[in-house]
Amino acid sequence: xxxxxxxxxxxxxxxxxxxxxxxxxxxxxxxxxxxxxxxxxxxxxxxxxxxxxxxxxxxxxxxxxxxxxxxxxxxxxxxxxxxxxxxxxxxxxxxxxxxxxxxxxxxxxxxxxxxxxxxxxxxxxxxxxxxxxxxxxxxxxxxxxxxxxxxxxxxxxxxxxxxxxxxxxxxxxxxxxxxxxxxxxxxxxxxxxxxxxxxxxxxxxxxxxxxxxxxxxxxxxxxxxxxxxxxxxxxxxxxxxxxxxxxxxxxxxxxxxxxxxxxxxxxxxxxxxxxxxxxxxxxxxxxxxxxxxxxxxxxxxxxxxxxxxxxxxxxxxxxxxxxxxxxxxxxxxxxxxxxxxxxxxxxxxxxxxxxxxxxxxxxxxxxxxxxxxxxxxxxxxxxxxxxxxxxxxxxxxxxxxxxxxxxxxxxxxxxxxxxxxxxxxxxxxxxxxx
Amino acid sequence: xxxxxxxxxxxxxxxxxxxxxxxxxxxxxxxxxxxxxxxxxxxxxxxxxxxxxxxxxxxxxxxxxxxxxxxxxxxxxxxxxxxxxxxxxxxxxxxxxxxxxxxxxxxxxxxxxxxxxxxxxxxxxxxxxxxxxxxxxxxxxxxxxxxxxxxxxxxxxxxxxxxxxxxxxxxxxxxxxxxxxxxxxxxxxxxxxxxxxxxxxxxxxxxxxxxxxxxxxxxxxxxxxxxxxxxxxxxxxxxx
Numbered sequence: 001x002x003x004x005x006x007x008x009x010x011x012x013x014x015x016x017x018x019x020x021x022x023x024x025x026x027x028x029x030x031x032x033x034x035x036x037x038x039x040x041x042x043x044x045x046x047x048x049x050x051x052x053x054x055x056x057x058x059x060x061x062x063x064x065x066x067x068x069x070x071x072x073x074x075x076x077x078x079x080x081x082x083x084x085x086x087x088x089x090x091x092x093x094x095x096x097x098x099x100x101x102x103x104x105x106x107x108x109x110x111x112x113x114x115x116x117x118x119x120x121x122x123x124x125x126x127x128x129x130x131x132x133x134x135x136x137x138x139x140x141x142x143x144x145x146x147x148x149x150x151x152x153x154x155x156x157x158x159x160x161x162x163x164x165x166x167x168x169x170x171x172x173x174x175x176x177x178x179x180x181x182x183x184x185x186x187x188x189x190x191x192x193x194x195x196x197x198x199x200x201x202x203x204x205x206x207x208x209x210x211x212x213x214x215x216x217x218x219x220x221x222x223x224x225x226x227x228x229x230x231x232x233x234x235x236x237x238x239x240x241x242x243x244x245x246x247x248x249x250x251x252x253x254x255x256x257x258x259x260x261x262x263x264x265x266x267x268x269x270x271x272x273x274x275x276x277x278x279x280x281x282x283x284x285x286x287x288x289x290x291x292x293x294x295x296x297x298x299x300x301x302x303x304x305x306x307x308x309x310x311x312x313x314x315x316x317x318x319x320x321x322x323x324x325x326x327x328x329x330x331x332x333x334x335x336x337x338x339x340x341x342x343x344x345x346x347x348x349x350x351x352x353x354x355x356x357x358x359x360x361x362x363x364x365x366x367x368x369x370x371x372x373x374x375x376x377x378x379x380x381x382x383x384x385x386x387x388x389x390x391x392x393x394x395x396x397x398x399x400x401x402x403x404x405x406x407x408x409x410x411x412x413x414x415x416x417x418x419x420x421x422x423x424x425x426x427x428x429x430x431x432x433x434x
Numbered sequence: 435x436x437x438x439x440x441x442x443x444x445x446x447x448x449x450x451x452x453x454x455x456x457x458x459x460x461x462x463x464x465x466x467x468x469x470x471x472x473x474x475x476x477x478x479x480x481x482x483x484x485x486x487x488x489x490x491x492x493x494x495x496x497x498x499x500x501x502x503x504x505x506x507x508x509x510x511x512x513x514x515x516x517x518x519x520x521x522x523x524x525x526x527x528x529x530x531x532x533x534x535x536x537x538x539x540x541x542x543x544x545x546x547x548x549x550x551x552x553x554x555x556x557x558x559x560x561x562x563x564x565x566x567x568x569x570x571x572x573x574x575x576x577x578x579x580x581x582x583x584x585x586x587x588x589x590x591x592x593x594x595x596x597x598x599x600x601x602x603x604x605x606x607x608x609x610x611x612x613x614x615x616x617x618x619x620x621x622x623x624x625x626x627x628x629x630x631x632x633x634x635x636x637x638x639x640x641x642x643x644x645x646x647x648x649x650x651x652x653x654x655x656x657x658x659x660x661x662x663x664x665x666x667x668x669x670x671x672x673x674x
Contacts, residue, residue, distance in 0.1 A: 051546045051562055100546065103561045106585075134550050134559055134584055149674055157671040164671060194590055195552065195580045197627075197634070201587075270628070271588070431544060434564075 051100040054433040057160065059091030060426050061167075067401075067419035068408075071222045072116070072229070076408050078377070078401050079421050080168070080227035090115040091167065091425050092228070094160045095122065106130040108148075110160045114229055119250075123232030125161065126181075138196045142188040144207075147233055150182050151205065151264055152278055154308040154318050155343060161230065165316075165354040166383035167397045167423050168228050170341040172304070172322045172358075177230035179218055180280075183252065184209030184259065194270070201268040206261065213255040213284040214293075216300035216326030219337045223375030224360035226401055255297040256288040274308045280324070287330045300326040302337075318343040334365040335372060350387040356380070377403030391429040398422045477645040478614040481600075485608040485624060485653045492608025493655060496626045497530045500600040500612055500641075503619040508597050510534050514570050517581070517591055519547050522671070524581065524591030528626070530601045536570035537593060539581075548584040555579050555595055578625075587673060592627055617645040624653045631656060 067082035069075025075082070081089065092112050099107040110126040128146025149161050153173045157164040161177065169177065186207035193201045218225075231251050260282035267275045284297035302324020309317040323338040339360035346353050362375040379401040387393045401419045408415050481500055485493040502508060512534050518525045519541045529537060541547050541564050549560040555577025560568050562585075573579065573595045583589040594601075600620075602610045622639045629635045641651050 051564075053545065098545075100562050100585075103548070132584060134548075135552060135582075137552065140584075151674060153674055156674060159672060161674055190587075192582070192587070195582055197578070197580070434544060 050102075051098070052433060053098045053431075055096050055159070056430045056432055057092065057094040057096075058428045058430070059094070061089050061091040062424045063087060063089055063421065065419070065421040067421055068413060068417050069411075071218075071225060072227075076222060076373075076405055076411060076413070077417070077419060078223075078225040078227075078403055079399075079419050080229055081421060081423075082419075091423075091427075093122070096159050104131055104133045106132060112160065112230065112232060116229075118232060118235040120232065120234055123235050125177075125230045125232050127233065135190075135192050135195065138192050140190045140192060142190065144182075144186040144188075145184075147181055147183045148186070149176065150180060150186075150207065150262055150278060150280065151266070151276060152176055152180075152304050152306070152320070152322075154274065154276060154306045154320060162228070165318075165343060165345045165352070166356065166381055167395055167425055168226050168381060168399060170320065170343070170356060170358050171224040171226055171339045171360045171379065172320050172341060174226050174228070175219065175224060175339075177228070178225075179212075179215040179231065181212060181231075181233070181251070182207050182209045182262075183211040183233075199270050203266045204264070206263045208259045208261050209282075210257075210259050211252045211254045212260055212282050213297035214251070214253065214295070215282055216298040216328070216335070217295075219300075219326055219362055220298075220328070220333070220335045220364075220372040223362040223373045223403070223405060224337070224339055224377070226358065226379055226381070226399065253290070253293060255290045255293070255295075256285040258283050258285055258297075260284065272310050275306070277303070277305045279303050286327050296328045296330075298326050298328045299331075300324065314347040316343075316345040316347075318345075332366070333372065335362055336365060337362045352383075352385040352387075354381075354383045354385075356383075373405055373407040375403060375405045377401060377405075391431070393427050395425040395427060396423070397425070477617050479617065479643050479645055479647050479649060480611055480613050481615050481620070481622075481641070481643060481649045481651065482609065482611045483604070483622060483624075483651045483653070485604045485655065487608075487655045487658045489658065491658075492604070492606065494604055494606045494608060495528065496604045496608075496624050496629065496653075497528060497594045498602055498604055498610045498612075499530065499594075499596045499598050499623045499625075500615060500620045501596065501598040501623065502600070502616065503621070504616070507616045507618060509599055511599055512536070514538055516540065517593070518542050519549075519583070519589070522583075522586050522589055524589060527590070528592045528594070528603065530594040530596065530603065531573060532599055532601070533576045533595055533597050534572070534574055535595075536572045538566075538570040539568065540566045545585075547586065547589070549581055550584055551579050551581045553577065553579040556593075588671075594625060615643045615649075617643045619643075622651045629655075 063081045063086050065079060065081045065083055065086050067079040068077030070077040070079055070082040092114055095111045097109040107129050108126060109124055111122050111124045113122045126148045128144050128148040131143045155163050155169055156173050163169040184207060186205055188203055188205035190203040191201060233251055235251060262278055262280040264278035281301035284299040286296055286299040288297045302322055304322040306320035319342045321340040325334055325336050327334040341356055341358040343356040358379040360377055362373060364372055364374055379399060381399040383397040385393055385395045399421050404416045406415045483498045485496050487493050514536045515529050515531050516538045517529055539549050546562045546564045548562050551558055555575045556573050556579045558571055576595050576597050579593040581591040600612045600615055604610050619642050622641055624637045625635055627635060631637055637653055639651050641649055643649050
């Protein structure tokens with residue numbers, strides 16, 4: 001398969017290298033939009049409020065796993081830690097900076113180390129400037145510039161884009177952490193209805209970005225996985241050695257010089273319900289070949305939707321769905337991929353108990369024996385967290401992933417695999433400077 | 435000489451008369467005040483307000499205000515209330531204050547907040563801060579003021595500003611007792627942001643307070659009210 005996949009990448013040609021009711025909304029929206037330049041401008045003589053907050057997380061884990069050889073180690077196992085990587089491990093060492101200047105300008109940098117030999121020992125996963133004026137007549141504009149996550153995950157709410165409910169995020173949010181990053185600009189317009197006495201709030205947004213033409217590679221070569229390792233901005237995205245096609249791929253590489261986009265919308269009902277939807281298209285030109293990577297630009301697009309429901313103060317239910325396509329080599333090879341999950345979480349004092357079911361599939365539109373993977377699978381995850389102190393918690397997570405991937409035959413493995421992993425983590429959040 | 439002696443004697447008489455007159459005045463004032471106090475105490479009564487849901491259970495947390503028809507009974511007592519910020523929530527999430535009172539907004543979180551309101555009754559902005567940085571904000575107009583944090587949209591607080599000095603919130607049993615209300619006619623209001631009954635989430639009842647006779651008012655709701663969410667966000671959650 002690997003030879004065929006590499007052969008498929010041989011270039012055939014090289015191309016050159018965004019007070020109630022609708023009646024009340026309309027005029028206030030108009031005013032808000034007219035005032036947009038003023039909103040986006042930093043006040044000429046602002047009350048200089050400045051804040052620098054630096055904090056860190058140390059996450060150390062004891063791991064027991066019977067997983068197949070992990071894709072991080074050249075296999076087609078879907079877990080971060082396989083049976084050859086058990087015992088005491090670094091979950092992550094995280095460093096986060098939040099700076100706030102001139103009241104409405106915010107700077108965020110998140111960096112992480114997984115101590116697994118990536119290019120840099122500490123590398124950012126996000127780095128962006130956000131301009132967030134005070135609301136005006138219930139409307140607020142928000143601009144982000146830099147490298148950041150698209151507003152897809154309803155699960156990853158902790159600083160550093162980590163899951164608030166388990167150590168390992170869902171398959172959908174695993175993939176977003178691995179291959180998607182907005183390196184560009186995003187504009188959001190929110191209507192803060194609750195500030196005006198309504199029960200609903202709405203928001204729309206759009207972004208233009210570059211440097212994300214490798215997105216889809218992992219879906220095609222490995223399929224979905226479940227791990228909490230986010231790709232860093234200067235690290236390797238698909239390098240992590242999927243099967244014999246192991247090769248480095250810097251995350252930031254821009255292959256076709258063409259900007260991608262996404263548009264999104266969200267709605268919130270009181271504290272009870274949040275809905276999100278997003279359409280993503282990296283608009284990569286799959287005809288463009290990059291000799292330095294020995295790869296094409298991957299044209300990847302998808303739709304995603306999700307809901308977070310809080311039926312009672314201590315209960316949270318989250319569901320996300322994502323379905324899309326990725327094509328390479330002039331649309332010669334295309335894969336359809338999709339996943340969905342359902343998560344339930346119960347908070348009881350300092351205890352948080354969560355359970356999640358993931359379902360995922362990857363289907364090649366071309367004959368499967370030529371290139372890439374076909375995959376079908378599901379996973380169960382159960383997690384328990386106990387907050388020992390304000391900044392210290394212990395987490396226990398057990399998961400089982402059942403998957404079938406014919407491509408494993410080429411590695412001398414059975415197509416079907418049941419992988420289990422138990423992680424016990426101690427997580428310490430440290431405020432370094434405040 | 436005589437004239438001088440008479441003038442001196444007359445002066446002494448005048449002084450004695452003036453002192454006597456002053457004593458009479460002070461006595462009058464004290465007596466009048468005492469009489470007024472007695473009269474006032476005698477002309478007041480307690481008012482017990484109950485809020486029950488459709489199942490007959492007490493509803494906690496509702497803002498309850500007894501507004502006297504007599505404007506003279508709406509004496510202003512300026513106070514300072516506190517709305518803290520704890521675990522990325524306003525605590526308490528609902529305040530009821532009298533017009534002219536102030537609210538202090540300390541931030542007890544480790545992270546900074548940026549408090550604002552664009553409600554018609556009070557517009558204000560507090561630039562990014564932690565701890566106790568700003569003096570209390572004066573609320574000089576009656577009405578509902580919704581406060582938020584521009585960094586954390588999930589933070590939402592309500593300040594109900596009323597001209598009446600007689601207010602409070604229902605307890606865990608749905609009860610509130612207001613003490614020493616002057617006799618007269620009142621409009622009793624029940625409000626909560628999630629009270630989806632009446633107009634603008636408000637219910638009104640009329641009642642008359644009769645001196646020395648404890649009164650009762652009952653708000654019987656048609657449905658169960660999902661009252662304030664207790665703090666759930668114990669972590670540094672962000673809006674990704």
